[in-house]
Amino acid sequence: MLSYRRSRALGWLSTRRIVFFAFVMLTALVLRVMDVNPAVAQSRSVTAWKVAESPGLDPDSPIWDEITALTIPLTAQQVTAPVGGGTVPSVRVSAAHHDQTLYVNIEWTDTTLDDGSGAPEEFADAVAIQIPAEHGAAVPAVCMGQADGAVNIWQWRADRQHGLDQLGKGSDFVDLYPNTDELFYPAQRAGNALATPGAEVVQNLVASGFGTLEPASLGVVAGQGRHLDSQWRAVFARPFPAQDDFQPTFKAGVEFDVAFAVWDGRRADRDGQKSVSSFVRLKVSDKTAAQPTTGGSEGGSSTGWLIVLTAAILGFGAYAVFIFLIPKPAPSKEDAV
């Protein structure tokens, strides 16, 4: 216990104190730089504020500027084959609701735009939201749900959006094969929504375990994406009332679980080869956001620094309690030597 004696001798400027103070500040700083909020790490949540005007499907609607996004880390999917992904570190998610419709805006970094699936080796960028199909039941496995716990998945794919944008603009294929009808598109004939021209950009799907993904009701989820300056943004919109048994009904004042997944087409991400989050809370707020609104429970820059300060003060408080209130043990013989 020599150091103890020394610290007593050196008073408030003891090495221990300086090191401790530096440690607290450093930890807080690191958390800040890494954009990690210890409070949110325990219960991350995205708040869908009530907004006065509809943000529509425009990912760049000014309404989104008013709502601060929550950064949610993604990791490689490692649970089932084929494993993969992990190249997109996070998504920034903001949410709002207007006139009984939920809007979710997801932004992520992807330096390459991959909106084609025209070549055998081409895969499209994509993003998906997953929500337990039954609200209030036990939270299903975050990986595609389970037999007794289905999950509702909305997937936006860049190639579908690209395809829809091209519709009606003339197609080489049609000119080359004027008399081809649906008979010669077996996937289309079989009712595969992915193969149906003009179908929706966002697919509404349901899964209850690996490899069980199935289409659910059509015409339920709308969406739109755009790529600008190495950033994808995709907006999803879904009316509050459920259209079938495979999706929850949204309600202001109620919390839901949501998870996110991103596919990077350039890296041949598809299926389980994706970057995934764990479940976070989606709070559908009954409040109109105050100015400036914050989308996530995690704050923006000012909140961030507030955390640094709070952490520092708390740290010092704890240290003071340790120093002054906890009785020191009586020095033993060895200590005295």
Next chain:
Amino acid sequence: MAQVHNWQLGRDMRYRFEPGKPERQFAAVFNINRCIACQTCTMACKSTWTHSPGQELMWWNNVETKPYGGYPDHWDVKTLALLDEANPGGQVWDGDPVENVRAPYGRFDGQTVFEAADGLTQEAVGYLPEEREWKAPNRFEDHATKFPAAGVSLPEHDGWFFYLARICNHCTYPACLAACPRNAIYKRPKDGIVLVDQERCRGYRKCVEACPYKKTMYRPTTRTTEKCIGCYPRVEGEDPLTQGLPMEPRCMAACVGKIRMHGLVNVEADGTWTNDPTHPLYYLVHEEQVALPLYPQFGTQPNIYYIPPRWVPRDYLRQMFGPGVDQAIERYTRPSRTLLALLQLFRASQRIIYSFDVEEGPKVGELVVGGEVIEMFNDTAVGFDESGGEIVRVDVEEPIFERPGKLNSI
């Protein structure tokens, strides 16, 4: 993960699913010695199944010139290289061909595409060919390895090439099926034909990556993968021509070179073929062992068998068809009476032959093969349908008709 028996490898191996025993297995024998690369088979398939938007690069049946040709480019060399990388120097066979339906070519000691895979990113070792690799199915057509000034002669030509006609092998342990994370690929219990469920497929192309023969193909206009369907409506007897009786696929029935014999064989629960020497395919594959699987070491237990080309260097052929090559060429070169007769049944009828018989005929001549005298008999091969009804009969000696000059109006 299950342990299954792969008789082509003479051992058990790891596969994702327990084996299911189809009532019958779609199979065929292609006699490479007869193929003239006319591509009639290719066009028969194309004009039936893959003539629509998005199928431009799709050739469920293709005929490539070996050793340089390949569709997609160098598919076999690339897969062999991946396996060699996974198991350097270890891709070897042990033993010689014997008459044993569970291990007719000895034992393969190397790794299959399944065994070499990590099971996490891939169920089977493979790669995804790029668009340009699918674009030139005829590249290197008729390219010989060299043109020796002195000419060539048997048993092995110094400069050589041969045509390899390929379709999906409707494998017993399909890599495409094992690789599909959505279980959108299935093997029909009725006839072992392997199909992609077009409703479930989401175009992930794990099957394209996994199939060592590269016989699943992506279709951008439907964002799904399509593959050879074994002309299943014909096999089911849907074609009005045969009035409900099973019929050969288009590529088989169209074959100008008469290289193809198609059929449905009976199989056992362990994937081996039920002993039946009256079945033409069983006879060729197991009795005579003249027809061999293509790259059996891949481990999918493919169901298209090849009578190897007589003039090609054996080490090349052994890599392609396994250790049975020397014996197969030997037996094909000096065929037994039954084999010679059966070879005439190839492409003699569009209807599927379930059994055959040989009626003995008179001796018609002698041939000298490799210094040995072979007697030739004008035997008659007879093909029967499933219920034993006669479909077709063919003599060893082809009948010759001479048209009288005065009727020649050309």
